[in-house]
Amino acid sequence: MTLQTGSILLVEDNIDDIDLTLMAFKRNNIENQVIVAKSGEQALEILHGDGSEKAPLPSVVLMDINMPGMSGIEALKHIRSHPRTRALPVVILTSSKEDQDIIEGYGNGANSYIRKPVNFNEFVNAVKQLGMYWLLLNEPLP
Amino acid sequence: MQFNYRRLLNPFTITIFYLVIGGLWIQFSDDWLERITDDLVYLNQLQTYKGWFFVLITGGLLYFLISKHKKYVAESSFKIRESEKNFEHIFFFNPFPMVVLDSESDKILLRNKSFISTFSGGKRTEGILLSDILSEQSLPEVLKGLNTQTSNTTLGTFQALTNDHSTLIVEISAFQFSLDAQTTRLLIFNDVTVETKNREKVIELTQNLEKLIQERTVELRNINSELEAFSYSVSHDLRAPLRAIDGFSLAVIDEFGKTLDPIARNYLDRVRSASTKMSELIDDMTRLSKISRTNVEIKDINMTEICQQITAEQRAIWGDKNYTITIHDRDRIRTDSGLLRILLFNLISNAFKYSSRTENPSIEIGQTDDKTHPEFFVRDNGVGIDMQYADKIFKPFQRLHETADYPGTDVGLATVQRIINKLSGKIRIESKKGNGTTFYFNLNNDHI
Incomplete structure (x- = not known):
């Protein structure tokens, strides 16, 4: 799957959370391309694509923390250490509100840290604001 | 003269x-x-x-x-x-074994009764040497001490052999004095075997205790980290399925609402409100378990300011009610700011909650006049409790009122109790059913 300009990379292993997030995008009429990576490793594969420097990057990466294999924090470290993705906006979107996770998230260069609300209405609202900010308001990397 | x-x-x-x-x-x-x-x-x-x-x-x-x-x-x-x-x-009847030593050699000139009855060589009548009673290692040390120390002094502790072939630990003191116009030395043997053994035992016990404490500490640390992992799992992993329950229930309502029976819709609403309640519970429990793990940091804190902030927030939440709030001014207090805030939040929000159904709700926050044991208090004129259940309310999930009347997760006062424990304080309640409640507390770290 190739990334288009203005796309969103959702890194999430839980199938329910994937569907709910996609549902939330749909409810907010966000029609940008959403690419789903089910693990940190897969996310890095998608970001580095065929290795060409020209391949487009997503506007924002929505990253879960707790995933089997490479964790969200590990994936974030890789993203920040690679010249091509060093400045890519990464938003941590997780269930955890542990101080440790928040500190590690920001410490490793996350642009934002959002805790997924349990109440779906609140979640839809959070996704709406995320979309508004990162897809419309915020200028993506050239 | x-x-x-x-x-x-x-x-x-x-x-x-x-x-x-x-x-x-x-x-x-x-x-x-x-x-x-x-x-x-x-x-x-x-x-x-x-x-x-x-x-x-x-x-x-x-x-x-x-x-x-x-x-x-x-x-x-x-x-x-x-x-x-x-x-x-x-000399002869002294309870301490004593000898008079020849000025030149280690020949013993005089022995007292205690010495004769205690030490090896005691049965022989003459020609007894110091080497007969001291262990091989001790003898050179004693002789060296005798030769170098001119003043009256304690030479140290040494091993001496007894009549029954056991070894005693003795402290030997040497005194110079003249006998028959010759300078001789009086040696006093103080049996310190029991003291030495006891001291060794105490040292050994202390070491064992330290080892035990270390082992227990490691054990506790392991249990603690397991608990931490558990509470992390609770707060994180339990939320994901809850989100799915709530999200998909809402999706069913929104997408198939028209074809749904009103009863089915009602059930789905209840599924959703249960999932919200459970998520609140998880949050509160996580917060409760976090308090025990918090590092206490004592600072000067403006308590009045915190109370004002919390009451302002609560007023906004209970906007339709007209609360009378009195906060008695209080100087600074020395305690942990984060924990004090959570403590006051729980007590004050409870005061708001449980007086919300009273006609003229009023809340008073201040400090008692007692100079020796001053206590802070948070008082409301709300629903009150029956004092015979007073000890139940500081335990988690204990409630004395209908959830429908006074919603909550029932963790608030358990949290308060845990903070009080953490800050080495005390809390008590005075209440009367239908006649208001006052919580009194003090904090050990507080400087009045």
């Missing part, structure tokens, strides 16, 4: 005195006699009397001096015998 006539009674002065008096007598007595008479026969007779008189006086003096000296010698020798007896008593 009293004249000391004894100083005149030394042999030299007595002789000088005698020579002077005798010389003067010889020189002048004949002159005086010649002045009395010219009769040679009578003079001759007087001179004989004079000779007798002189002999009589010197004889008397001689008698006086000799008897005086004899008495003096008798007194002195009595004193010597007394002090010898005392020495014998102190």
Whole structure:
């Protein structure tokens, strides 16, 4: 799957959370391309694509923390250490509100840290604001 | 100052005195006699009397001096015998084993009873050496100590062999003194075996205890990290399925709502509100477990300001009710800011909640007048509780009122109790059913 300009990379292993997030995008009429990576490793594969420097990057990466294999924090470290993705906006979107996770998230260069609300209405609202900010308001990397 | 006539009674002065008096007598007595008479026969007779008189006086003096000296010698020798007896008593019957050592060698000259009954070599009558009773390692150290230490001193602790072939730990002290005009040394043996063994035992016990504490600490640390992992899992992993329950229920309502029976819709609503409640519970429980893991950081805190902030927030939440709020001004307090805030939040929000159904709800926050045991209090005029259940309310999930009337997760006061424990404080409740509640608390870290 190739990334288009203005796309969103959702890194999430839980199938329910994937569907709910996609549902939330749909409810907010966000029609940008959403690419789903089910693990940190897969996310890095998608970001580095065929290795060409020209391949487009997503506007924002929505990253879960707790995933089997490479964790969200590990994936974030890789993203920040690679010249091509060093400045890519990464938003941590997780269930955890542990101080440790928040500190590690920001410490490793996350642009934002959002805790997924349990109440779906609140979640839809959070996704709406995320979309508004990162897809419309915020200028993506050239 | 009293004249000391004894100083005149030394042999030299007595002789000088005698020579002077005798010389003067010889020189002048004949002159005086010649002045009395010219009769040679009578003079001759007087001179004989004079000779007798002189002999009589010197004889008397001689008698006086000799008897005086004899008495003096008798007194002195009595004193010597007394002090010898005392020495014998102190030495021979002393409970500490003692010996008098030869000045040149390690030969033992005198032993007291205690020594004879305790130490090896005691049964032999003569020719006993220090080496007979000291262990091989100890002997050179003692001898070295005796040779280098000139003043009276404790030489240290050494091993000595007893009659029954066991080893004692003794502290040896050496004292120089003269005996029969020779400088000898008195050695005192103080048995410190029991003390030493006890000290060793105490050290061993302490070490064991430290080891035990270390082991327990590691154990506790493991349990703690397991608990941490558990609470992390609870707060994180339990939320994901809840989100799915709520999200998909809402999706069913939104997408198939039209075809749904009203009863089915109601059930779905209840599924959703249950999932919200559970997520709140998870959050509260996580917060509760976090308090125990918080590091307390004592700082100067403006308590009044915190109370004002919390009451302002609560007023906004209960906007439709008209609360009367009194906050008595309070100087600064020294405690952990984060924990104090959570503590006050729980007490104040409870006060708001449980007086929300009262006609003129009023809340008072302040400090008691008691100077020796001052307490802070949060008072409301709300629903109150039956005091016989008072001890239940500080435990999690205990509630005394209907959830429908006073919603909540029932973790608030358990959290309060945990903070109070963490800050080494005390909390108590005074309440009457239907007549308001006052929570009193103090914090050990607080400086009044």
